[in-house]
Amino acid sequence: MIRAKLIAAALAAKIPTAAVDPTAQAYDSLDAASQAFFSQLDHSSGNEYAGALFRDADGKYRYSIPMNGKSDKFSMQIQKNPNAIFSGIMHTHPGQEDSSQYFSANDVDTAKTLKVPSYVWFEKSNQERKYIPGQTSASPIADHLSWGVVSRGDPVSDLAKALIAARQPNSIQPPVSQPPLDIGEGK
Numbered sequence: 108m109i110r111a112k113l114i115a116a117a118l119a120a121k122i123p124t125a126a127v128d129p130t131a132q133a134y135d136s137l138d139a140a141s142q143a144f145f146s147q148l149d150h151s152s153g154n155e156y157a158g159a160l161f162r163d164a165d166g167k168y169r170y171s172i173p174m175n176g177k178s179d180k181f182s183m184q185i186q187k188n189p190n191a192i193f194s195g196i197m198h199t200h201p202g203q204e205d206s207s208q209y210f211s212a213n214d215v216d217t218a219k220t221l222k223v224p225s226y227v228w229f230e231k232s233n234q235e236r237k238y239i240p241g242q243t244s245a246s247p248i249a250d251h252l253s254w255g256v257v258s259r260g261d262p263v264s265d266l267a268k269a270l271i272a273a274r275q276p277n278s279i280q281p282p283v284s285q286p287p288l289d290i291g292e293g294k
């Protein structure tokens with residue numbers, strides 16, 4: 108299976124390639140594509156996952172294969188492809204500690220540098236939030252100045268949570284035989 112090979116190659120690579128998931132559907136919005144990405148991950152694994160979002164020639168959005176994030180400094184390669192324009196980044200925060208409930212200073216910096224929205228799934232609160240450069244507020248926190256400029260992020264609808272609850276959380280394989288997900292604009 109092509110998807111399995113792409114995931115294996117990403118696992119083996121020093122800097123994994125964020126290849127478009129060949130099984131990913133096309134979604135009307137970045138939010139919707141990010142929700143679909145997070146909904147197919149194994150949230151009970153304790154692993155940190157990362158991925159990228161792409162816009163195709165039709166203006167629809169697709170997600171990459173999931174890659175194992177190792178820390179908030181995780182690196183990935185993006186292939187230049189006119190049919191898959193790099194449009195967003197995603198990762199999970201498995202940490203239970205207070206600092207993990209924010210977009211870290213590095214998360215904020217990375218989104219600003221790449222000029223794309225950043226989506227984080229917070230495992231502790233079972234919630235997805237997004238940081239959009241120039242739009243979402245980010246600031247130091249009085250009691251935790253050492254964290255730097257961090258952000259709570261803005262809410263993304265809880266639909267992904269419902270998607271996760273509706274399926275077996277023991278695999279990163281997407282529900283291949285399921286009908287198209289009607290997740291609308293994701294707002």
Ligand SMILES: [Zn+2]
Pocket residue numbers: 179198200210211214227
């Ligand atoms: Zn992060």
